[in-house]
Amino acid sequence: MRWTSFWNPGVRGDLGLATDEAALGWVARDPDAAILHLYRFDPPAVVIGYHQDPRAEADLRACAARGVEVHRRLTGGGSILMGPGQLGLALALPRSAVSTAGGFGPVFEALSGGIIDALRRHGVESVLRPKNDLAVDGRKICGVGAYTDADGMLLFHASTLVDVDFDLMLEVLHIPEAKHRDKFVAHAREGMTTLCEQVGRRVPVEDFAAAVEDGYRRSLGVHLERGELDPLRREDVERLAAARYRDPGWLHLGGRPGAQFTQVARKTRGGMVVVRCWQERGRVRELQLRGDFFAERGVVEAIERALRGATAGEARERVAAVLPADDLWLVTADDVATLVRDALTAEGVEGGRNATACFLPGR
Structure with a gap:
């Protein structure tokens, strides 16, 4: 299987998520290929899981005031603020390449190896814990998710906290009312960590992206080369971004009035x-x-x-x-x-x- 990676150092949310989905089609047309898309969002965006309600997950007024976009992704899981300090990852490959017996758990275990290896190379030991976290000493550093389509393709998603704007996260994601806010914030800070915090220094996201590429080479024993999106693939991405990820109907998936x-x-x-x-x-x-x-x-x-x-x-x-x-x-x-x-x-x-x-x- 031929592995190709694409690095998107500052991509809008609609284009980043459209690239993830378009990669499924590219792999479907060439089932001997696997595509690893690595990216960083600019501007920041709240990204909700496929089965979530944006009004429940995000403070839409705060997002608009702070220039934070809101998007729905293909994969399930929880909402997250994706900003310049997080490494987004999407891996598209045939579902047959990974065992799905027993649910998504084995998929997460098999495909998280590149991230775990990259963290280890930075001196940080992480483990996969149910249902979809990578944790360091019990503190979450990465969330993962997956999606399968009708063509037998699989999309693996991950977001790693290289660094994070914690205050902005609390501002744009819904959290409990003031009565419980202080306790919740303290719990949240204790429950998550970043790569920069763990190593005690700044780690450029692009450096960690390269480490993840090396991590997949080592953990899966694959030959992976970094490439560039050609004009035809860029057209695929733009077409999909316009048709889906910039469509309010996709974001809200329709409420039902009455009754x-x-x-x-x-x-x-x-x-x-x-x-x-x-x-x-x-x-x-x-x-x-x-x-x-x-x-x-x-x-x-x-x-x-x-x-x-x-x-x-x-x-x-x-x-x-x-x-x-x-x-x-x-x-x-x-x-x-x-x-x-x-x-x-x-x-x-x-x-x-x-x-x-x-x-x-x-x-």
């Missing part, structure tokens, strides 16, 4: 799951599954369709009927059915937030 609305959340083995439910006469009129879990594309949409018109007692059977036996997520039919029951029996609310940021503690 009685409830929102409930549950922490599961696969991550936080949020059910946003519009109901009439005890039946689901419309439902959205959100959260920081991972799932193959199409599974969540199939569950949402299956639950339209369902009562609380019908929810589990309907979910089980469309949930594939070999699906990669760790959320069960019982988990979803319990949430639907809670949503249908709860009092209607105007909104509600269950934010699940990647580098901030759950709340």
Whole structure:
């Protein structure tokens, strides 16, 4: 397999994420290829997981005031502020190149090796911990995620904190109200770390990007060469950025007005799951599954369709009927059915937030 890397030292969020997705198509047309995209966002951007609600995750007014963009990515997981101090990574390759038996966990384990090696070369030992973190002495330094498409391609995402503007992160991501803010901020600072903090000096992101390239060469034993995007591929990226990542419909994935609305959340083995439910006469009129879990594309949409018109007692059977036996997520039919029951029996609310940021503690 031929491995090629691309380094994007200061890319807008829409173009960076479009490059990640376009790489899936490039690999699909050449299944002997693997593409490693390394980048740094400029300007900074809040990037939410595929199944998340931007209004719950980001303070949209604060983002606009500070010039911080907001984008939705293809992969699941939690929201994150991506700025000049973080190294973004996307690896596109055929799904058959990595075992997915047992869920996304083995994928994370196999494909995090290049980052773990690069950290080790800087004198920092990290370990992969459930469900999708690299941690140093229990403190998160990197978040990872994955996505598979209908063509059998796999996209592995990672964001490593080389450095971070912690104050800006707290300003643009939703955190608890003032009553609990101080305790939350202290917990957040203790729960995360950066490469610069660990080594006690400034580390240029471009230097760490080169170390990650070397890390994949060593950890996977591959021959990787750095390349440049040619004009045709740049056209692919621009076309995709305009069609998807600059489209407000992609960012918001549509709310549903009318009917009685409830929102409930549950922490599961696969991550936080949020059910946003519009109901009439005890039946689901419309439902959205959100959260920081991972799932193959199409599974969540199939569950949402299956639950339209369902009562609380019908929810589990309907979910089980469309949930594939070999699906990669760790959320069960019982988990979803319990949430639907809670949503249908709860009092209607105007909104509600269950934010699940990647580098901030759950709340």
